[in-house]
Amino acid sequence: MLVKAPAKINLSLDVLHKRPDGFHEVEMVMTTVDLADRIELELMNDGKIHILSHDRFVPGDHRNLAYKAAALLRERYKIKQGVAITIHKQIPVAAGLAGGSSDAAATLRGLNQLWKLNIPLDELAALGAQIGSDVSFCVYGGTALATGRGEIIQELPVPPNCWVILAKPTIGVSTADVYQNLRIDKIKHPDTNAMVQAIKKQDYQAMCENLGNALESVTLKMHPEVAHIKEQMGRFGADAVLMSGSGPTVFGLVEYESKVNRVYNGLRGFCDQVFAVRLIGERNPLA
Ligand SMILES: C[C@@](CO)(OP(=O)(O)O)[C@H](O)COP(=O)(O)OP(=O)(O)OC[C@H]1O[C@@H](n2ccc(N)nc2=O)[C@H](O)[C@@H]1O
Numbered sequence: 001m002l003v004k005a006p007a008k009i010n011l012s013l014d015v016l017h018k019r020p021d022g023f024h025e026v027e028m029v030m031t032t033v034d035l036a037d038r039i040e041l042e043l044m045n046d047g048k049i050h051i052l053s054h055d056r057f058v059p060g061d062h063r064n065l066a067y068k069a070a071a072l073l074r075e076r077y078k079i080k081q082g083v084a085i086t087i088h089k090q091i092p093v094a095a096g097l098a099g100g101s102s103d104a105a106a107t108l109r110g111l112n113q114l115w116k117l118n119i120p121l122d123e124l125a126a127l128g129a130q131i132g133s134d135v136s137f138c139v140y141g142g143t144a145l146a147t148g149r150g151e152i153i154q155e156l157p158v159p160p161n162c163w164v165i166l167a168k169p170t171i172g173v174s175t176a177d178v179y180q181n182l183r184i185d186k187i188k189h190p191d192t193n194a195m196v197q198a199i200k201k202q203d204y205q206a207m208c209e210n211l212g213n214a215l216e217s218v219t220l221k222m223h224p225e226v227a228h229i230k231e232q233m234g235r236f237g238a239d240a241v242l243m244s245g246s247g248p249t250v251f252g253l254v255e256y257e258s259k260v261n262r263v264y265n266g267l268r269g270f271c272d273q274v275f276a277v278r279l280i281g282e283r284n285p286l287a
């Protein structure tokens with residue numbers, strides 16, 4: 001079975017406070033883009049979970065989030081069968097695009113069918129939260145307001161149609177480091193509600209004006225090259241520019257196709273990993 005695992009971007013990411021459990025209470029508007037890993041699932045009779053990937057940055061063992069997804073289902077539903085999980089990686093690793101979380105979510109969706117478990121989507125999303133904060137959103141995909149530590153999902157309409165240029169500098173960023181370096185009293189809070197309204201009203205201009213990410217200044221301070229990419233993205237004509245998640249990927253929104261090549265080619269000059277994709281914003285097919 002082949003399952004698509006799309007990347008996400010955060011159109012808005014606010015951090016409200018640090019919780020007693022060490023996580024941060026967040027308010028995020030997330031949406032999927034047309035850049036996806038492909039997860040191939042093959043049932044095995046050896047009772048083991050195998051991870052296969054050609055990408056040297058993808059862990060090939062129990063540390064892989066897709067492995068954790070399969071292990072969780074096997075344990076919870078007393079499954080004896082094994083599975084070989086081949087990850088065809090397209091989403092850059094440790095990029096702020098939730099590649100690993102999306103692989104885990106795709107594995108949950110796929111194995112739910114292959115093992116005929118009939119787990120309802122909401123329950124699958126709750127299981128996903130045990131693997132990572134972004135996995136619940138990735139189980140549904142689409143566009144959502146995510147609260148709590150990111151695992152409480154309220155569906156939003158598909159945002160106005162546009163292109164997304166993604167540019168990832170060569171550095172990888174650890175999400176834990178970024179949250180650790182965040183000064184809650186110094187946060188410039190984005191207007192999450194304005195973003196939600198922009199999407200509901202299908203107002204592209206307002207969506208551009210309300211892009212905001214409370215983690216951006218932290219990562220920018222740690223890695224000044226991210227600020228440079230942001231600047232270049234704006235200079236080459238993106239309508240609005242923001243860092244996704246904890247970074248370091250920068251995305252630019254572009255409404256008109258005629259402008260896409262200019263931004264894409266401009267960025268390729270100083271970034272190896274640049275993608276021009278469509279914003280999807282629609283929920284995943286179940287598997
Ligand atoms: C920042 C975001 C925005 O979408 O994404 P990425 O940049 O990772 O893609 C998410 O909040 C990341 O979600 P995810 O990557 O699943 O995080 P987890 O594995 O659950 O947590 C990694 C570490 O980040 C910190 N963490 C994460 C989520 C949260 N709400 N508060 C936190 O403080 C914790 O230190 C935790 O140990």
Ligand SMILES: Nc1ncnc2c1ncn2[C@@H]1O[C@H](COP(=O)(O)OP(=O)(O)O)[C@@H](O)[C@H]1O
Pocket residue numbers: 057058059063064065066087092093094095096097098099100101103104173175245246247
């Ligand atoms: N299937 C996977 N794909 C990519 N990274 C994975 C995967 N499973 C575990 N990881 C680990 O998770 C870390 C974060 O990866 P990723 O999900 O790509 O980034 P982010 O959380 O920034 O969106 C990586 O450093 C990697 O070691």
